[in-house]
Amino acid sequence: MSTLILGVESSCDETAAAVIHVEENGQIELRSNVVSSQVKLHARYGGVVPELASRAHLNNGIPVLQQALEDAGVEGKDLDLIAVTKGPGLIGALLVGLQMAKSLAYTWDCPLVGVNHHDGHLKSVYLEEGPAPQFPFVALLVSGGHTSLYRVDSHSQISLLGATRDDAAGEAFDKGAKMLGLPYPGGIQIDTLSQTGDPKAFHFPRAMMNKGLDLSFSGLKTACRNMIEKLGGVPSGQQLADFCASYQEAIVDALWKKTAKALKQEGLSELIVSGGVAANSRLRERFTQESEALGYKVHLPSRAFCTDNAAMIATAGYFQYQQGERSDMYLNANNRLRIESPTT
Numbered sequence: 001m002s003t004l005i006l007g008v009e010s011s012c013d014e015t016a017a018a019v020i021h022v023e024e025n026g027q028i029e030l031r032s033n034v035v036s037s038q039v040k041l042h043a044r045y046g047g048v049v050p051e052l053a054s055r056a057h058l059n060n061g062i063p064v065l066q067q068a069l070e071d072a073g074v075e076g077k078d079l080d081l082i083a084v085t086k087g088p089g090l091i092g093a094l095l096v097g098l099q100m101a102k103s104l105a106y107t108w109d110c111p112l113v114g115v116n117h118h119d120g121h122l123k124s125v126y127l128e129e130g131p132a133p134q135f136p137f138v139a140l141l142v143s144g145g146h147t148s149l150y151r152v153d154s155h156s157q158i159s160l161l162g163a164t165r166d167d168a169a170g171e172a173f174d175k176g177a178k179m180l181g182l183p184y185p186g187g188i189q190i191d192t193l194s195q196t197g198d199p200k201a202f203h204f205p206r207a208m209m210n211k212g213l214d215l216s217f218s219g220l221k222t223a224c225r226n227m228i229e230k231l232g233g234v235p236s237g238q239q240l241a242d243f244c245a246s247y248q249e250a251i252v253d254a255l256w257k258k259t260a261k262a263l264k265q266e267g268l269s270e271l272i273v274s275g276g277v278a279a280n281s282r283l284r285e286r287f288t289q290e291s292e293a294l295g296y297k298v299h300l301p302s303r304a305f306c307t308d309n310a311a312m313i314a315t316a317g318y319f320q321y322q323q324g325e326r327s328d329m330y331l332n333a334n335n336r337l338r339i340e341s342p343t344t
Helices: 039-043 050-072 091-107 117-127 169-179 186-194 218-230 237-266 281-294 311-322
Strands: 003-009 014-022 028-037 081-087 112-116 137-142 147-152 158-163 270-274 297-299
Touching: 003 050, 003 091, 003 311, 014 050, 014 311, 028 050, 028 117, 028 311, 039 050, 050 091, 081 091, 081 117, 081 311, 091 112, 112 117, 112 311, 117 137, 117 147, 117 270, 117 311, 137 237, 147 237, 158 237, 169 186, 169 218, 169 237, 186 237, 186 281, 218 237, 237 270, 237 281, 270 281, 281 297
Parallel strands: 003 081, 081 112, 137 270, 270 297
Antiparallel strands: 003 014, 014 028, 137 147, 147 158
16 A cells, blocks of 8 residues: 655754655655755854754745645645654754644644654655665764664664764864854765865875774864964965865765775675765765776765655654554653664
């Protein structure tokens, strides 16, 4: 039997709703995917302000949900399932989406499933055309708040292999960009400037390369600040492009080397990369080239599915629903939820 699912996402600074239709054979059709971004709202502060994010979700939630249903050409009574992000994320932001989803589930007498935001990112590759990843595989989740490596043996069996001990890769991008005087969100600015830069022009450290599968990016930020001071101030022109390309290369290099180490350690040849930083041009290029050269198969979601969206939440919810999982009206938000924790 086919399944029609509404996904709701509000863990940080995007209010999102999406509808997917899953055929009996498991083929996923994206019916709608609506995202209301708060980038302009938070840009003046150089980062996400939790209280403002929650208020924006309150204002945007209903219009986004209505648009998603309208775009999909469905009504609430047509839905078979509502999937909503329950964590991790900003607690106030999570609660807005959660209460909306619970209210709709109650009103429409529709089954509800709470989804781990990180699991949603891992499931984003299932929205792409082509063969789905085959278990077991290694997964790199790389975003503004999280950078972790996992071994994935099934949709519900996920083991942590390594993680950053301090800053996430996305945070390193954004804070480096801020030191360079680039506008928020900084990761995109560094990516763009790097297109014309020399990644070998400046040397930046790759920390913890010989220490298991954990990563560290705090030292890289310090090196960035020290390099700016050494140059006598923020570089400009071609030197700025070279600086960005070199800084970016240090992050991507560390991510690839740890991922390759995880693949070798686990004896696996299939890999997925997801999360906001997976949209980075150099990361996509490096991981694709290295994987092809070494005989690995890499799955990268399209850029639209790298950043936060509700289609990935609906997809993760579908797999949980298939495994018999259900949530009740007591479902609550957990801003520190871990992906290797039980999903119910």
